[in-house]
Amino acid sequence: MDPFATLHQPIGVFDAGIGSYAAVRLLQERFPNQDLIYLADRASFPYGGKNRQALLEVTAQAVQRLQGLGASAILMASNAPSVTVLEDLRRTASVPLFGVVPPVAEALALSKSGQIGVLGVRSMVQSPELGAYIAAASRGRGQAFSFNASALVDLVESGAFLTDPARTTAQVDVFVRAILATQPEIDVFTLSSTHLPWLDAYFQRLFPGKAFVDPVRASIEALECLTTTGTGRVVCAVTENPTHTASAFRSMLAAMRIDLQPVVLGGLQ
Structure with missing residues (x-):
């Protein structure tokens, strides 16, 4: 029996790997x-290493796959x-489509210094769209610095x-300390890859004086x-x-x- 056919108006959740399971868990x-x-x-990992056109192509394929499996959103x-x-x-999507974006406004509201760090993958932190998004979300209430956390x-x-x-402890420690060496006033970080909240225990233990904000909620x-x-x-599917x-x-x-027992998906029809 097709496991997807037994679901009632399912919501599809995806990214390029294990990161999006955090969203699945919160939805549950x-x-x-x-x-x-x-x-x-x-099959498309990592999203963070792709240019804009490649990223658009692989995510459009993922959306098409989920629509074909019966996702209602x-x-x-x-x-x-x-x-x-x-x-x-x-x-081009035929169902409602939602995303996860850096919680810049929330992080600035938590910050005492008015300086925050946005941690994300290379394709995001180097994009002009992130700069425009940060400017709109911050509204001049502070400064948001972005950092490539692809290694994490x-x-x-x-x-x-x-x-x-x-x-993991050593790599997280070196990464954050390098940021604070140049931007010591940063007191809040956004974990702006859905993979990064899996490292939250490491962040909290190593840097108890800083706040780390999960964007998924x-x-x-x-x-x-x-x-x-x-x-x-x-029902889990994997390419x-x-x-x-x-x-x-x-x-x-x-x-x-x-x-979970993932169903392996082949090529698109």
Whole structure:
């Protein structure tokens, strides 16, 4: 039996790997009867290493896949494409499409110094769209500096944050200290890749005087008007390539004690 056919008006959630499961988990907590499709687009990992056109192409394919699987709405749980290509995707999507964006206004409201750091992948922090977004969100109430945290995203996607805590601790420590050496007044960081909240325990332990803001929660609330009563089931789908295999993804789910059996998706029809 097709596992997707048994779902009732599911909401699709996707990014290029394990990061978007954090959004799935929050949706389950907030809307326990909502059916979900969780797509890990491993074949296109990493989103953060792609230019704008390539990012638009692979995320459009992911949206098309989820629509084909019956998604009634879609959350693109990835900051980079949400900042850079979301509006383009909305023009062609046949269902409501939501994104996850850096919580700049929230971070500035928390900051005592008026200086915050936006941590994200390379394609986002180097994009002109992020600069425009920050300017609109901050409204002159402070300063937001952006930093390429792709190396930390790789720690999560590789599973090293689970299997090698010593390496993870050292890498997180060096990364944040390098930022503070040049911008010591930053007291709030936005974790603007859905992978980064998996490192929250490391951030909190190493830098207890700083605040780290997860961008996903506000996006979850935006979906409330579209939620329905189903069985609360989650069906996981995964794409793969020779480097990022479905088998490796299954191993990561097992290591994280996530009880899902991903369905491997082939090429688009």
